[in-house]
Amino acid sequence: MEHRFEIKSIIEYYAKWIRQGKLKVNSDWNKDLKIKFTTQDPCQVVRKSLGDPIAEDLRFVITSVVGEENFVDMTPNRSNNYCCGGGGGFLQSGFPEARRYYGKRKFDQIMETGATYCITPCHNCHAQIHDLSEHYEGGYHSVHLWTLICLSLGILGENERTYLGPDLAGVGL
Amino acid sequence: MSSEVIDLELGKKSIFKDKVMELLPDGGNLNLCLTCGLCSSGCPATGLEDLDPRKFLRMASLGMDDEILSSPWAWMCTMCQRCLYACPMKIDIPSLIAHVRKNWPKDKQPRGIRGSCDMALKHDTCSAMGASEEDWSFVVEDVAEEVRETQKGFETLQAPMDKEGAYFFLNQNSREPVTEPDEMVPLWKILHLAEADWTYGTKGWAAENYCMFCQDSDAWEKIVRIKAKAVDDLGCKVWLNTE
Numbered sequence: 001m002e003h004r005f006e007i008k009s010i011i012e013y014y015a016k017w018i019r020q021g022k023l024k025v026n027s028d029w030n031k032d033l034k035i036k037f038t039t040q041d042p043c044q045v046v047r048k049s050l051g052d053p054i055a056e057d058l059r060f061v062i063t064s065v066v067g068e069e070n071f072v073d074m075t076p077n078r079s080n081n082y083c084c085g086g087g088g089g090f091l092q093s094g095f096p097e098a099r100r101y102y103g104k105r106k107f108d109q110i111m112e113t114g115a116t117y118c119i120t121p122c123h124n125c126h127a128q129i130h131d132l133s134e135h136y137e138g139g140y141h142s143v144h145l146w147t148l149i150c151l152s153l154g155i156l157g158e159n160e161r162t163y164l165g166p167d168l169a170g171v172g173l
Numbered sequence: 174m175s176s177e178v179i180d181l182e183l184g185k186k187s188i189f190k191d192k193v194m195e196l197l198p199d200g201g202n203l204n205l206c207l208t209c210g211l212c213s214s215g216c217p218a219t220g221l222e223d224l225d226p227r228k229f230l231r232m233a234s235l236g237m238d239d240e241i242l243s244s245p246w247a248w249m250c251t252m253c254q255r256c257l258y259a260c261p262m263k264i265d266i267p268s269l270i271a272h273v274r275k276n277w278p279k280d281k282q283p284r285g286i287r288g289s290c291d292m293a294l295k296h297d298t299c300s301a302m303g304a305s306e307e308d309w310s311f312v313v314e315d316v317a318e319e320v321r322e323t324q325k326g327f328e329t330l331q332a333p334m335d336k337e338g339a340y341f342f343l344n345q346n347s348r349e350p351v352t353e354p355d356e357m358v359p360l361w362k363i364l365h366l367a368e369a370d371w372t373y374g375t376k377g378w379a380a381e382n383y384c385m386f387c388q389d390s391d392a393w394e395k396i397v398r399i400k401a402k403a404v405d406d407l408g409c410k411v412w413l414n415t416e
Contacts, residue, residue, distance in 0.1 A: 001394075003401045005342070007412045010360075017367040043253040045414075082217055083253030089386030092285030093248045098221050102249065105217040121416040123346040123380070144416050146359040155362050157324055159355040 009045055011121055014149065015057035018064050025152040027067035029171055037066045037148075038074055038115035040106070040129060041081040042122035052078050061145060062119060065152040072113040082106055084120075086128025099128070100135055107132045110140060116165065121145045130163070141165045189242065190233035193272045201265035206230055212256035212266060222246040226256045226266045233269060247273040248283055275388035282387050289383035290392055297403075299396050300379040302347040310334055310375055312350040313357070320358055332361050335407060336372035342409035343371050344380040344400075360415065371413070377403030380415060 017023045039062055041047070046055045055078040063071050074081070085102035093099075106129065110118050118133075120126040120142050130142035143163045150156040151164075154172045161169055194200035206227070213225035224246040232241050241247075252267040260266075279287060289301035296305050304312075317332040324330075333339065343364075349357045364371050377400035384392035404412045 001397065001401060003405055005401075005404045005409055005412045007414060010343075010413055010415050013367070013369070013413070014363070017363075017369075022367045023363065043251070043255070047258055048254050079258060080255075082215070083251045083255060085217060085251060087253055088248075088251035089283070089286040089289075089383060090249065090251050092289055092383070092386075093283040094285055095245065095249060095283075098245075098249045101221060102217045102251075123348060123416070126416075127348075144356070144359075146356075146363060146416060150359040150362055153362075153366070155326065155366075156359060157320070157355075160358050162353065162356070 009050060009054055011045070011054055011058050011061065011145070012050075014061045014145065018061060023149065023153065025065050025149060027063075027065060027070070027152065029152060029154075030067050030070055033167070033171075034070060035066070035117065035167060036070050036072055036113070036115040037062060037117045037119055038072050038110060038113040039119040040074075040084055040122070040125045041078055042120075042125050043081070043083045043087055044124075045122060046081065047079045055079070058121065058145075061149070065145075065148050072115050074109045074113055082109065084125050084128045084132070086122075086124035086126075091124060091127055100132065103128055103132045104136070107136050107138060111138055115140060116167065117141050117143055119143055119145055119148065188233075188236045189238040189273075189276070190236075190269070193233075193269055196272070197265055197268050201268050202263050203230065203233070203265070203269065205262040206234070206264055207262060209261065211259040211261070212264075215255050215259050216250075218246070218250050221249045226250070230264065230266055230269065241273060242276055247277075248286075271388050274386075275390070277387075279387075279389070286383050286386050289381070290387050290389055293379065293381070293383060293396055294392055297376040297399055298379055299377055299382070299399055300347040300351075301381045301383050302351045304347055304351055304379070306375040309350055309373075309378065312354050313373060316354045316357060317361065320361070327362060327365065330361060330365050332357070333372040335375055338408045339370050339372035340409065341369055341371035341411050341413040342404040342407060343373055343413045344378055344415055345373065346380045346415070372407060372409065374403040374407060376406075377401075 084106040090099050133140050213219045213227045219225035247270050250270045256266050292303045293299050293301045313332045
């Protein structure tokens with residue numbers, strides 16, 4: 001199909017803008033809180049299209065924002081990561097029991113990290129991982145990267161905190 | 174003592190797998206399975222409907238067409254490609270699954286997926302949730318206006334629409350404008366601080382494409398063409414895929 005544009009993931013640009021100093025993020029807010037984060041490598045973005053380089057950009061952004069010491073990777077990860085079960089239309093296919101059976105492996109992986117937050121830079125992952133936490137009572141939260149970048153910049157508004165837990169609900173307000 | 178011989182009655186059916194192999198580059202390597210099981214051990218769908226990727230491929234190889242074409246398992250595999258990534262023979266099981274989905278009659282496909290595909294075909298927005306160009310433009314401007322009025326430091330925040338020649342054309346999942354518009358604000362703030370030259374489009378902005386999930390090639394292509402044209406019509410250099 002002919003076209004004149006390039007297709008890029010915004011994750012690459014988040015990383016670029018942080019490196020260029022345009023987004024002056026830091027992890028000071030989490031120095032004492034020590035809240036732990038993990039991330040889901042979205043299959044569509046990592047394994048199926050942009051590969052490990054985008055997974056590295058994702059980790060660069062996350063560690064810049066939450067602190068290196070507060071990031072815990074799942075095992076396996078990057079291109080070798082397991083799908084969360086939200087892809088391929090599974091969320092809309094009308095098989096919720098099967099979808100949650102599928103997602104149990106992801107749930108266990110997240111719980112193993114001990115993280116309070118799972119960063120999910122993909123809509124399907126976000127919805128599925130959120131649902132898994134509620135269904136299996138994992139107690140972790142599922143958030144987009146944009147929420148944490150703005151939190152770290154001290155510019156996250158009051159109405160933009162739907163997916164944050166009580167531990168972060170008031171940080172930087 | 175050996176168990177009773179199972180007669181597979183090969184030859185009586187047209188084998189689905191052979192047709193799929195004709196369509197895939199290198200035949201998707203579908204005949205190269207060593208039955209090592211790396212695919213199945215790393216597949217979260219293993220066990221659902223008493224199936225797994227290796228078994229599914231084996232059934233296809235044995236010509237069990239009716240069974241593979243009627244099992245809902247093809248809709249429980251997310252086509253995540255973990256099996257293909259792990260496979261020493263690079264067997265393209267996800268494409269086999271895609272062709273199984275494609276062969277399901279439209280009226281038998283999961284309604285949530287099919288319905289979202291049909292909905293996306295109704296407007297040039299390609300929104301699976303049916304958001305029209307007017308709904309979308311209204312929500313974006315309404316939310317941006319509220320931020321400008323209420324949030325310090327963002328008095329000049331813009332969420333441009335159809336800005337010709339912008340560097341980035343940003344897409345957005347329909348869920349945000351339709352059900353949680355405030356979730357778009359952090360993204361706009363980031364773009365604002367980064368001084369990104371960006372725009373949304375009234376057409377082709379919706380990031381999702383359910384026609385791909387139901388493997389309706391014509392509808393899938395139609396949607397991609399609308400989106401690509403929207404980006405090119407505005408002369409944008411980068412189609413920026415959001416989170």
